[in-house]
Amino acid sequence: MFDEKFRKVMSKNEALEGFRVLDITRIIYGPWAANLLAVMGAEVIHVEMPKMGDLLIRGVSPGGVFPRNLSPGMMCCNSNKYYIAVDMHKPEGIEIIKNLAAKSDVIMENFKPGTFDRWGIGYRQLKEINPGIVYVSMQGFGNWGPYAERPSYDAYAQGITGLAEISGFPDGLPVKSQAWIGDYLSGTIAAFLTLTALHHREKTGQGQFIDLSQAEVLMRVMDWTWLFQEKTGRRRERSGNWDMAVVPSLIAKTSDGFVAIAAFPENEYLALCDAMGNEELKKYREPEERIKNAREIYPIIDRWASERTTDEIVEVSKKLGFAAAPVMNSKTIHENPHFNARKTVWKFEDPLYGDLAYPNPWHLQGTPGRIRWTMRPVGFDNEHVMIRILGLNESEVEELYEKEVLGKWDENFPATSPPKDWDGKKGIIY
Amino acid sequence: MKDWTEWAKENTDPKKAKEKPQALDDIKVLDLSYGSYAGLFASSLLSEMGAEVVRVEPPEGDIAREMTPEAMKIKGTGLAYLIEGRNKYHVTADIRKARGLEIIEELIPKFDVLIETFPPKYLEKLGLGREKIEALNPWIIHCAINNFGQEGPMVEGDEVPETLDYDVIAQAFGGFAWTVGLPEDYTEFPEHTRVPTRMGNWMGWYCGGAMAAFSIMTALLYRDLTGEGQFIDISPAEALMALNNYAFHLYHLTGQVINRVANFEPAAYAYNYVQAKDGLVFLAGYADPNWQALCSIIGRDDLVEKYPTLKERTNPKNFVPMTTEIEKFTKQKTREEILKIWLEYKGPGVTVAGEILKPDETMEIDHWYERGSLVKFKDRDYGDLTLQGLPAKMSESPPNLKWACRPVGADNKFIYNKYLGFDSEVLKKLEKEKVI
Numbered sequence: 110m111f112d113e114k115f116r117k118v119m120s121k122n123e124a125l126e127g128f129r130v131l132d133i134t135r136i137i138y139g140p141w142a143a144n145l146l147a148v149m150g151a152e153v154i155h156v157e158m159p160k161m162g163d164l165l166i167r168g169v170s171p172g173g174v175f176p177r178n179l180s181p182g183m184m185c186c187n188s189n190k191y192y193i194a195v196d197m198h199k200p201e202g203i204e205i206i207k208n209l210a211a212k213s214d215v216i217m218e219n220f221k222p223g224t225f226d227r228w229g230i231g232y233r234q235l236k237e238i239n240p241g242i243v244y245v246s247m248q249g250f251g252n253w254g255p256y257a258e259r260p261s262y263d264a265y266a267q268g269i270t271g272l273a274e275i276s277g278f279p280d281g282l283p284v285k286s287q288a289w290i291g292d293y294l295s296g297t298i299a300a301f302l303t304l305t306a307l308h309h310r311e312k313t314g315q316g317q318f319i320d321l322s323q324a325e326v327l328m329r330v331m332d333w334t335w336l337f338q339e340k341t342g343r344r345r346e347r348s349g350n351w352d353m354a355v356v357p358s359l360i361a362k363t364s365d366g367f368v369a370i371a372a373f374p375e376n377e378y379l380a381l382c383d384a385m386g387n388e389e390l391k392k393y394r395e396p397e398e399r400i401k402n403a404r405e406i407y408p409i410i411d412r413w414a415s416e417r418t419t420d421e422i423v424e425v426s427k428k429l430g431f432a433a434a435p436v437m438n439s440k441t442i443h444e445n446p447h448f449n450a451r452k453t454v455w456k457f458e459d460p461l462y463g464d465l466a467y468p469n470p471w472h473l474q475g476t477p478g479r480i481r482w483t484m485r486p487v488g489f490d491n492e493h494v495m496i497r498i499l500g501l502n503e504s505e506v507e508e509l510y511e512k513e514v515l516g517k518w519d520e521n522f523p524a525t526s527p528p529k530d531w532d533g534k535k536g537i538i539y
Numbered sequence: 540m541k542d543w544t545e546w547a548k549e550n551t552d553p554k555k556a557k558e559k560p561q562a563l564d565d566i567k568v569l570d571l572s573y574g575s576y577a578g579l580f581a582s583s584l585l586s587e588m589g590a591e592v593v594r595v596e597p598p599e600g601d602i603a604r605e606m607t608p609e610a611m612k613i614k615g616t617g618l619a620y621l622i623e624g625r626n627k628y629h630v631t632a633d634i635r636k637a638r639g640l641e642i643i644e645e646l647i648p649k650f651d652v653l654i655e656t657f658p659p660k661y662l663e664k665l666g667l668g669r670e671k672i673e674a675l676n677p678w679i680i681h682c683a684i685n686n687f688g689q690e691g692p693m694v695e696g697d698e699v700p701e702t703l704d705y706d707v708i709a710q711a712f713g714g715f716a717w718t719v720g721l722p723e724d725y726t727e728f729p730e731h732t733r734v735p736t737r738m739g740n741w742m743g744w745y746c747g748g749a750m751a752a753f754s755i756m757t758a759l760l761y762r763d764l765t766g767e768g769q770f771i772d773i774s775p776a777e778a779l780m781a782l783n784n785y786a787f788h789l790y791h792l793t794g795q796v797i798n799r800v801a802n803f804e805p806a807a808y809a810y811n812y813v814q815a816k817d818g819l820v821f822l823a824g825y826a827d828p829n830w831q832a833l834c835s836i837i838g839r840d841d842l843v844e845k846y847p848t849l850k851e852r853t854n855p856k857n858f859v860p861m862t863t864e865i866e867k868f869t870k871q872k873t874r875e876e877i878l879k880i881w882l883e884y885k886g887p888g889v890t891v892a893g894e895i896l897k898p899d900e901t902m903e904i905d906h907w908y909e910r911g912s913l914v915k916f917k918d919r920d921y922g923d924l925t926l927q928g929l930p931a932k933m934s935e936s937p938p939n940l941k942w943a944c945r946p947v948g949a950d951n952k953f954i955y956n957k958y959l960g961f962d963s964e965v966l967k968k969l970e971k972e973k974v975i
C-alpha cells in the first residue's frame with residue numbers, strides 16, 4: 110500500500126500550503142469546491158451545525174448503511190478538512206465566523222442568495238474586516254436574475270438545462286448522470302475561479318465576490334447544443350451511445366461486456382474498417398462523409414462488436430491503430446494495475462477510520478494532490494480551530510459549549526459520530 | 540444598505556466586464572491540443588480570464604473543427620469549435636516538419652503555460668521531450684492531457700496506439716458510463732437501451748478540461764510564490780472517476796459496485812424524476828423531515844408510515860412502487876402547476892420540485908440571457924451566433940468574451956511577428972514550405 114510512489118507523492122510540497130479557506134457549504138457543490146483546495150494543500154475549515162451536522166449529506170448512503178460510521182455521501186467530497194460545529198443562529202456563532210473570516214484567504218458558502226448578507230457575514234460586511242478575502246457564493250441559479258430565488262439540486266440542474274433530455278436513447282428515457290455532475294463540475298470550476306481570484310490578489314491586494322450558478326455551468330458544457338438549435342431551428346435530440354458529431358465514437362455491447370470505440374481521423378477509421386474486415390465502409394474516408402452516414406455506419410460496428418469479446422476488440426485496436434477501452438466500474442478500476450501504479454487509486458490509512466481508497470487524479474509532478482484523511486465527526490476539530498487558530502483559551506471554549514454555540518456529534522443522527530471502536534484519542538490533533 | 544440582489548447584480552453583471560481588469564492578463568498560454576475538447580476547454584477557461592492564448596493548429600486546421608452535428612459548418616468551421624475558439628489567437632505550424640517544431644521551440648521560452656493532448660511520448664518522439672521543454676523554459680507549466688496518462692503500465696512500451704484522445708473513451712474507461720442509464724430489468728424498454736450510457740454532451744472532455752484548468756491554476760499560484768514551473772499529467776477518464784460520487788470509495792469499504800439506476804439515486808429517496816401531465820419533474824425530499832414534507836403536499840401520510848427511514852427508501856426494490864404512488868398525484872398536474880404547489884408550501888421540512896426541459900424549451904428562459912450564460916454574439920469572422928457566455932460572475936476580475944473564433948492561421952502574421960519577429964518575407968517562405 111505505501112510503496113515508493115506513495116512516499117514520493119507524500120514528500121512533495123503542496124501547492125496551496127499557507128492558504129486558509131473557510132468552508133460554510135453543504136451537500137456537494139460547495140464541499141467539493143473546498144475539497145479541491147484541500148487536496149492541493151490549503152487549510153480548509155468546514156463549518157456545520159452542532160449535533161446533526163450537514164444532515165442533507167451525512168444521511169446519504171445506499172441502503173441507509175454507514176460502514177464504520179462513515180457517510181458515503183459525505184466522505185467523497187470532504188477530505189483533508191478541519192471540522193467545526195457552530196450554531197450560526199446565535200450572535201456568538203456569527204462572531205466566530207467573522208473572526209475566522211478575518212484570518213482566511215477564501216470563504217465559500219452555498220446558502221440561499223442574501224442569507225449571509227442578512228446575517229452580517231456577507232461579502233459587503235466581510236470585506237470591511239478583510240479586504241483581501243475571496244468570497245465564493247455557489248447556488249443553483251446565482252445571486253440575481255429571474256430564477257435566483259429558486260432552490261436547486263444537481264438533478265434539477267441536469268433537468269432544467271436539458272442535459273438529461275440529450276442523454277439516453279431516443280426510444281428509451283432521458284437520463285441524468287447518476288454522478289452529481291452539476292455539483293462536481295461546478296465545484297471544480299468554482300475552485301478554478303477562486304485560484305484566479307487569488308492570483309489577481311497577488312497583483313492588486315484586492316479580494317472579490319464570485320457568484321457561480323451550477324445550472325449555468327451545465328449550460329456551458331453542453332457543447333454544440335445551443336448553436337445547433339439557433340442555426341437549424343430544430344431541437345437537439347438524444348442519440349444513445351452514438352456520438353453524432355464524432356463518427357464513429359460509440360459505446361457498444363460485446364459478447365462479454367461493453368466497449369468504447371472511436372476512430373475519427375482517416376487513418377484510424379481505415380484501421381477500424383480493417384479490423385472489421387469491411388472494405389465497403391472504406392468509401393466514407395472523410396469525417397464529413399461519416400457524420401452524414403452515421404446511421405448506416407453505427408449499426409455495422411455494433412453488430413461486429415456484439416460478436417467479439419471486449420479484450421479482442423481492445424487488442425486489435427492497439428495492433429491496428431484506433432481507440433478502444435472497456436467500460437470500467439468501481440471494482441475493475443480498484444483492481445486495475447495501471448490506475449494503481451499511477452496512484453490514481455489512492456489507498457491510505459486514516460487515523461480514525463482505518464484503510465480507505467479514493468480516486469486521486471491530480472498528478473502534478475512538483476506539487477501532487479493527495480488525500481490525507483477522510484471526513485470527521487461533527488465538531489471534531491473545534492478545539493484545534495478555536496484555540497490554535499482563533500486564540501481562545503480553554504475556559505472561553507467551555508463557555509461556548511455551555512451556550513450551545515459550539516457543539517459536537519449526536520448519535521441520534523446518522524454518521525455524525527466517531528466509529529464505534531474509537532478509543533477517544535485517535536485522530537485528535539488538539 | 541442596498542438590497543442584496545441589487546448589489547450583486549450591479550457588481551457582477553457581465554455586461555460591465557469589459558471595464559474591469561482581468562485576473563490572468565499577465566499569463567500567456569500555448570495551446571497545442573489536437574482533436575480534443577478537453578484541451579480546448581482548458582484553454583477557453585484561461586482565455587476567458589484574460590490569458591493570452593495562442594492556439595497552434597497544423598496547416599490544414601485542427602480536426603476538432605470537423606467535429607460537428609450533421610457536418611454543419613460556418614465558413615469551414617464546425618459548430619462545436621465555434622464555442623471553444625473563444626478569445627484565442629489562431630496560428631499554424633506543422634510540428635511534424637523540422638522547421639515547424641523549431642518554431643514551437645522558439646515560442647516555448649515566451650510562454651507560461653503549455654497545453655497538449657497528444658498520445659503519450661508523441662512529443663518526445665518528435666524530439667521535444669519533457670526535459671527539452673524544461674531546459675527551454677524552467678518556469679513553464681506543461682499540462683499534458685490524455686486518458687491513459689503519461690506514465691503507468693499501459694503507456695510503457697508501445698501499448699497505446701497513437702490515436703486522438705476521445706470523449707467516449709473517458710466516459711467508458713473512467714467508470715462514468717457504467718453508472719448512467721436504464722437497468723437491465725426495465726423490460727418495458729427495448730433491450731439496446733438498457734446498457735451503460737454515455738452522457739449526450741462531451742462530459743469526459745469537459746470535465747477533463749476543467750480539471751486541467753484547475754490544476755494549471757494551482758501550479759501558477761505555486762509559481763507565483765516559488766518561481767517553479769512543473770509538469771502536469773491529467774487524464775479526463777480519471778477526472779470523471781473523481782467526479783463520480785461515492786462509487787469508488789464505497790466499493791473499497793463494502794465491495795458493493797454501484798450500477799445504473801435510471802433517474803433514481805441509490806443513496807437517497809425522494810431524489811428523482813417523476814412523470815407529470817406534460818413531461819418530467821424532479822422531486823427532492825430525502826432526509827426524514829423533508830420526505831414528510833413531500834408526502835404531506837401530496838396528501839399521502841401513509842407513505843411516511845410505509846417508508847419511514849432511509850433504509851426502506853433506498854431499497855432499490857421500493858424505487859418504482861414509491862414512484863408509482865407519487866405519480867398518482869403528479870400525473871394529474873402539469874409541470875408548472877407542480878412547481879407552483881411546491882413553491883407555495885410553507886410547512887416544516889424542505890422539499891424541492893423542478894421542471895425537466897427539452898433543450899429547445901431551455902433556450903427560451905430569460906434567466907440565461909439576463910445573466911449572460913447564453914449570449915447573442917456578433918463575431919467579426921463568423922457573424923451572428925447564439926452561444927454559451929460566461930457562467931462565472933466576478934466583482935473585480937471577471938471573465939470576458941472578446942471573440943468566438945478565428946479561421947485557421949488567421950493570426951500568423953500578428954503572433955509570429957510579435958513573438959518571433961517574422962516579417963512577411965519569412966512568413967511567405969514558411970507558407971511555401973507548408974510549415975505554416
